[in-house]
Amino acid sequence: MEHPTREEWMDYVYGELDRRSRSRLTAHLAECRECEASVAEWHHAMGKLDAWQIPDEGPRALPVRRALQWVAAAVLLIALGYGIGRLYRSPAPDVEALRGELEASLSQKFRHELSADLEAAVADARFEIQDDLYRQLRSDVDELALQTFAVSSAVTNRLLSQFIQAYDEWRAEDQQVIVAALRELESRRLTDDALLRSDLVSLATLTEEELLRTRRDVATLLTYGRSVVRISEVPTSPNVPKERRSE
Amino acid sequence: MRQMQRERAQQGELGRDQLMESAAQSEPVKRRSRGRFARLSSLFSLSDEEAMLRFQTEGDSGAFALLVRRWEGPIRRLCTRMTGDAHRGEDLAQETFARLFANPKAYQHKARFSTFLWRVALNLCYEEHRKVKRRNESSFDCEGDEESAGAGTLVSSVASPEAQVAERERAELVRTALRRLPEHYRAVVVLRHYEGLKFREIAEALDIPVGTVKSRMAEALNRLGRLLRPTLGEETP
Numbered sequence: 001m002e003h004p005t006r007e008e009w010m011d012y013v014y015g016e017l018d019r020r021s022r023s024r025l026t027a028h029l030a031e032c033r034e035c036e037a038s039v040a041e042w043h044h045a046m047g048k049l050d051a052w053q054i055p056d057e058g059p060r061a062l063p064v065r066r067a068l069q070w071v072a073a074a075v076l077l078i079a080l081g082y083g084i085g086r087l088y089r090s091p092a093p094d095v096e097a098l099r100g101e102l103e104a105s106l107s108q109k110f111r112h113e114l115s116a117d118l119e120a121a122v123a124d125a126r127f128e129i130q131d132d133l134y135r136q137l138r139s140d141v142d143e144l145a146l147q148t149f150a151v152s153s154a155v156t157n158r159l160l161s162q163f164i165q166a167y168d169e170w171r172a173e174d175q176q177v178i179v180a181a182l183r184e185l186e187s188r189r190l191t192d193d194a195l196l197r198s199d200l201v202s203l204a205t206l207t208e209e210e211l212l213r214t215r216r217d218v219a220t221l222l223t224y225g226r227s228v229v230r231i232s233e234v235p236t237s238p239n240v241p242k243e244r245r246s247e
Numbered sequence: 248m249r250q251m252q253r254e255r256a257q258q259g260e261l262g263r264d265q266l267m268e269s270a271a272q273s274e275p276v277k278r279r280s281r282g283r284f285a286r287l288s289s290l291f292s293l294s295d296e297e298a299m300l301r302f303q304t305e306g307d308s309g310a311f312a313l314l315v316r317r318w319e320g321p322i323r324r325l326c327t328r329m330t331g332d333a334h335r336g337e338d339l340a341q342e343t344f345a346r347l348f349a350n351p352k353a354y355q356h357k358a359r360f361s362t363f364l365w366r367v368a369l370n371l372c373y374e375e376h377r378k379v380k381r382r383n384e385s386s387f388d389c390e391g392d393e394e395s396a397g398a399g400t401l402v403s404s405v406a407s408p409e410a411q412v413a414e415r416e417r418a419e420l421v422r423t424a425l426r427r428l429p430e431h432y433r434a435v436v437v438l439r440h441y442e443g444l445k446f447r448e449i450a451e452a453l454d455i456p457v458g459t460v461k462s463r464m465a466e467a468l469n470r471l472g473r474l475l476r477p478t479l480g481e482e483t484p
Binding site for chain 1: 320323324327328333400414417418420421422424425436439440441445446458461462464465468469471472475
């Protein structure tokens with residue numbers, strides 16, 4: 001058997017359930033002793049709690065209540081005084097004359113007060129109208145600003161997209177030019193490299209030939225030099241060192 | 248219609264009588280009308296939130312007095328049942344209103360005024376309980392503080408003296424049993440059973456889920472049932 005939750009039972013015992021749920025739980029109570037016992041315990045505790053009631057007034061009543069009591073007593077005294085006065089009143093005055101005087105006085109007073117109230121009402125209405133007009137004007141200005149902004153945003157967006165498109169096209173062209181220039185530079189570099197290589201080879205060849213020639217010349221010079229020395233040494237003397245004779 | 252009236256008023260074409268009628272029919276003018284007795288009579292129809300707003304914006308002490316008159320009793324009863332002491336309960340109730348009077352902006356109109364007031368009063372009760380615990384006062388925890396129970400209990404004036412004594416004894420049992428509950432259980436019992444708040448309203452005041460409120464209530468009733476078990480001679484459920 002599925003039991004209602006404790007939370008549902010609290011709604012039940014404190015009368016916070018709708019009629020349908022209440023009927024459902026009541027039907028469950030008729031069939032479930034366990035829940036019936038729990039609910040009975042709760043009702044018992046709730047009944048016990050009612051034994052402690054606190055009076056409306058505290059042990060030290062607030063001054064407000066005392067003042068109200070004094071006011072009530074004063075009103076009673078005034079009423080008593082009025083009643084006593086009525087008992088011993090003087091003869092009734094001329095009602096018509098009194099009525100006429102009162103009417104005139106009240107009418108004047110009423111007109112004066114009405115005029116004051118009317119002026120206040122008109123002043124209020126005027127301020128209110130001013131406020132309304134100001135608010136309406138602000139609202140219109142704000143709306144116009146929003147529309148203008150929306151339109152300008154659309155124009156700006158269109159111009160921006162055109163600029164971006166043009167910029168992309170320019171960048172593409174620029175890239176092509178740069179690529180062509182780079183290719184040209186590369187081609188020239190390769191050509192220069194080839195020329196330089198050729199020149200270096202030529203230079204190396206010439207240099208080698210020059211070196212050989214120079215060597216030959218040096219050898220020739222050396223040979224010539226030895227011959228000259230030999231010829232000059234023909235009349236030999238015993239004082240000539242052997243080294244010189246052997247040259 | 249209103250636009251036309253404004254235009255004509257500006258041009259001064261409306262006669263005095265027509266202007267009176269127009270002003271009388273104008274709702275904003277009606278609201279602003281401060282007839283001779285309108286202000287006083289309107290105090291009696293003010294909601295709590297309106298009265299508090301009037302006190303906050305205009306410093307209208309009459310509006311604040313209205314709130315005090317309405318809520319002094321429930322707040323005092325709450326504080327008395329939370330502390331178990333009628334005098335202390337009254338002091339805490341006055342402290343509640345004193346704090347509100349001194350700092351009216353504390354109520355920010357985000358929740359109902361009653362929710363805010365319950366919360367302020369409960370917080371004061373919790374503070375009081377902590378102070379007492381720190382001071383280790385025996386009067387808060389001991390049993391049988393008959394003087395406090397006597398001052399705070401309503402007994403039937405038509406009952407016989409013996410019946411009145413029995414009523415006071417039963418009240419004392421309940422008071423003692425409530426004090427033995429943890430304060431967060433006690434608050435739920437006081438607000439639901441004695442002050443008649445709905446579970447949803449208690450959840451708002453305590454700032455806890457409504458399911459938690461109901462669960463605490465059930466547990467509190469279980470404990471109270473055990474604490475208040477019938478004595479000899481009483482009927483059993």
